[in-house]
Amino acid sequence: MLTLAGQTFRSRWTAFVGTFVALALGVCLLATTGLTLAASVAGTDRGPQWYRHADVVVAGPNTVSVTTGTGDERMTSTTGTAYSAPLPADLSARLAGLAGVAEAVPEHQAPIEVAGVAGIARPWSAAALGAYTGLAGGPPTADDQVVLTAPTDRRPGDRVPAQTSDGPRTLTVSGVLTPAAVAAGENPPAVGYLTDRAAAGLAGDRITAVALRAAAGVSADTLAERVRAVAPGSRVLTGDDRREAEPDPDSDALAIAASLLGTTAGVATFVSIFVVAGTFSFAVAQRRREFALLRTTGATPRQIRRLVLGEAVLVGLLAGAAGSALSLVAAPPYAHWLARSGFAPEHFTARFILWPLLAASGVGLLVALVGAGVAARRAARVRPVEALREASVDHRVMGWGRWLFGLLFLGGAAVLLAVLPNIGVSDGLALVMLVAQLALTAAGLLAPVLIRVLVHLLGAPLRGQVGTIARSSALRALRRTSATAAPILVTVGLAATTLALTATLWQSEQQSARDRVTATAVATASSPVGLAEPTVTALREVTGVRAAVPSRQTEVYVDSGDYPEEYSARYVGAGLDRVLRLPTVAGSIDGLTGTDTVAVSSSMGWRVDEQVRVWLADATEVRLRVVAVLADSIDLDRTLLLPWELGRAHPSDGGADVVYLDGGDPAALGDAAGPGGGRVSPALDHLVAGDAEQYERNRVALLAVLGMALLYTGIAIANTLVMATNDRRRELAVLRLTGATPGQVLRMIGLEAVLVGLSGTALAALVAAGMLAGLKARLTEVVAQPEITVPWLPITLVAAGCLAAAVLASLIPAALALRIPAAQLAAVRD
Structure with missing residues (x-):
């Protein structure tokens, strides 16, 4: 049968072009996202920069763990944290006295902005450990001096403004260091070297690392073993691992x-499987007459299946190689676009990595085998006479399997849809995609039933012989109609469901947040340093100010029972209820004071006075008492409110990123905030501007996720319609021989393509409408007056593009076929 498959492939190669194109482009889509994802996960391969000349670096832990079970069933789940925990204050002195240590340099780090450039303040003693090519000027000798790192336009002797965690300062540039990374063309984080005393003061005397130099004759590995015995629980780093104690400027990006690429890979896998499986199934269904003839000549069902699977293997191998090669061309431009859009580091690119290509080719081959195998099983199961009859008219398209899995996928989409309001847009993009995929898969499985109804409704206005033939043709060949409408369904459906769901969630989230703010104005930080305590105090002392409440975004990690789960959190100052309308259902927000309290939303399941285990962003474990429980709300769900005093004790994030203000003259507030790097604006203007900026970022993120997938499905629409039209050449000849003119035949083909396109679009609209209705019903529980938001323009453009592709992909091959004389065309073999 494999030999016969090869012969069939050679003799009917034009029939395999459509499946080859679908599979090759599907593999290309998977491999392109796989290559860029692999590049993002691989991270940087740079060596240590700050600690190039240190033999061992000791840093605090940057993970949190939860252990469950006992004995053989004991399991530990670990999550990385945003920052490292501080080291004990006496650790540097203990390590300095350790045998084999020639020098121990304690590291203090704090955010700083000098001359408008955000960076990190470090002690000058740590500079000797780094990779630098030269110093212009001299070291800092006074607490108001600073050494900057190149590139900078500042020179020794310049007086420069600075924003620090202690407030604004004016510093004198004593020197400029050139990092080796800059000389090599890299872009390391900016550093301001201060005196050791000044750096320790800005860091609140927190030690972030201790760098050690080994004495003569002592190896780094030997010293590391001695250090581990003295500093249990700390990270002891040697070799290239020393860079883990340094901030990675590319880590966040x-x-x-x-x-983003993980979500994109999921979407790419979905559309590839959907399109490739459907194309192979359609291609096999087109050849039922051929299989029927093979059955009449004695071929067994097993031989039919082997024949089809053999063909699928041949197509899969060739298409996998072609798609992988094409991805090597497509991946770098896509990676560069991500970098230009701000979703990846500046120099991010994709390069040749073998495993994504092998994985994409393997998935493509597997999908080809499954898609062809399912269709072949059905074709091989019928008796020869039934197969001949079934080759002309579709009788039974829906089997029990399609009903079962269609309803299961639909139920799964409904369940996940109910969870969306508890997550929101920022964290729920992947879930939005999954909901859309489940709903569209269900629609695809149930399409034969739904398409029949839609064709009847949409085709009812068609009159005349041409319109009647187009409608009856679509209804008679229901399998073909469903197969050609499927890529339109997934293209329009993905665009409509994801864009409408995210827009609705976003609008509800932002409207809820705007309704919550009662502050008259807000002061926001213009740099990552934030607004320091002196600036907050200055705002609070402005005449007429009734409340000035600082707030800072952070993250925490909560013991969920099985693993440490990351949650959003905000440190907030006293008087929060004067600037925000908080829906407290138990306890009081006034109790959010000290360093051991927390306020949570009711969805977390905690009760007032309950003690909860929480890890802060710097991996510090704290036990907090719940003092207030807030009603579920889309903008506060999965958010913990922490007391400002706790944030002062853990200043890794810097100062306040926003200060909510009640009362006060705007001009006086601006004068108070300006020296500290703050901007004052009306609360509503600030929220609207922030909403617009974040919405645009979300829109571009959606484009990154959907862009290539929609391009692929758009090509799949044309590919499927070309396959379907080419398969109807004898039908076109019969119409010509019965007296139809070429114009009438083309109008019939065009009307049927429009009917199929509108049916696929209508089915996608039904899916999107159902998802939006379910989302709105769920949103009423967490939003006062939820509104459905549909971005009509992009959805309409996608739908119009799909319809145009369907019509052109039907008319062009039909017009080419009609150039052949009707008698000759009627003699073409099926």
């Missing part, structure tokens, strides 16, 4: 890229 790489994490965003990895998250």
Whole structure:
């Protein structure tokens, strides 16, 4: 049968072009996302920069763990944290006295902005450990001096403004260091070297690392073993691992890229499987007459299946190689676009990595075998006479399997849809995609039933012989109609469901947040340093100010029972209820004071006075008492409110990113905030501007996720319609021989394509409408007056593009076929 498959492939190669194109482009889509995802996960391969000349670096832990079970069933789940925990204050002195240590340099780090450039303040003693090519000027000798790192336009002797965690300062540039990374063309984080005393003061005397130099004759590995015995629980780093104690300027961007590309890979896998499986199934269904003839000549069902699977293997191998090669061309431009859009580091690119290509080719081959195998099983199961009859008219398209799995996928989409309001847009993009995929898969499985109804309704206005033939043709060949409408369904459906669901969630989330704010104005930080305590105090002392409440975004990790789960959190100052309308259902927000309290939403299941285990962003474990429980709300769900005093004790994030203000003259507030790097604006203007910026970022993120997938499905629409039209050449000849003119035949083909396109679009609209109705019903529980938001323009453009592709892909091959004389065309073999 494999020999026969090869012969069939050679003799009917034009029939395999459609499946080859679908599979090759599907593999290309998978491999392209796989290559960029692999590049984002691989991260940077740079060596240590700050600690190039240190033999061992000791840093605090940057993970949190939860252990469950006992004995053989004991399991530990670990999650990385945003920052490292501080080291004990006496650890540097203990390590300095350790045998084999020539020098121990304690590291203090704090955010700083010098001359408008955000960076990190470090002690000058740590500079000797780094990779630098030269110093212009001299070291800092006074607490108001700073050494900057190149590139900078500042020179020794310049007086520069600075924003620090202690407030605004004016510093004198004593020197400029050139990092080796800059000389090599890299872009390391900016550093401001201060005196050791000044750096320790800005860091609140927190030690972030201790760098050690080994004495003569002592190896780094030997010293590391001695250090581990003295500093249990700390990270002891040697070799290239020393860079883990340094801030990675690309880490946040790489994490965003990895998250976005993970979602993109999921969407790519879905559309590839959907399109490739449907195309193979359709291609096999087109050849039922051929299989029927093979059955009449004695071929067994097993031989039919082997024949089809053999053909699928041949097509799969060739298409996998072609798609993988094409992805090597497509991946770098896609990676560069991600970098230009701010979703990846500046120099992010994709390069040749073998495993994504092998994985994409393997998935493509597997999908080809499954798609062809399912269709072949049905074709091989019928008796020869039934197969001949079934080759002309579709009788039974829906089997029990399609009903069962269609309803199961639909139920899964409904269940996940109910969870969406508890997550929101920022964290729920992947879930939105999954809901859309489940709903569209259900619609695809149930399409034969739904398409029949839609064709009747949409085709009712068609009059005349041409319109009647187009409608009856679509209804008679229901399998073909469903197969050609499927890529339109997935293309329009993906665009409509994801864009409408995310827009509705976003609008509800932002409207809820705007309704919650009662502050008259807000002061926001213009740099990552934030607004320091002196600036907050200055705002609070402005005449007429009734409340000035600082707030800072952070993240925490909660013991969920099986693993440490990351949650959003905000440190907030006293008087929060004066600037925000908080829906407290138990306890009082006034109790959010000290360093051991927390306020949570009711969805977390905690009760007032309950003690909860929480890890802060710097991996510090704390036990907090619940003092207030807030009603479920889309903008506060999965958010913990922490007391400002706790944030002061853990200043890794810097100062306040926003200060909510009640009362006060705007001009006086601006004068108070300006020296500290703050901007004052009306609360509503600030929220609207922030909403617009974040919405645009979400829109571009959706484009990154959907862009290539929609391009692929758009090509799949044309590919499927070309396959379907080419298969109807004898039908076109019969119409010509019965007296139809070429114009009438083309109008019939065009009307049927429009009917199929509108049916696929209508089915996608039904899916989107159902999802939106379910989302709105769920939103009424967490939003006062939820509104459905549909971005009509992009959805309409996608639908119009799909319809145009369907019509052109039907008319062009039909017009080419009609150029052949009707008698000759009627003699063409099926």
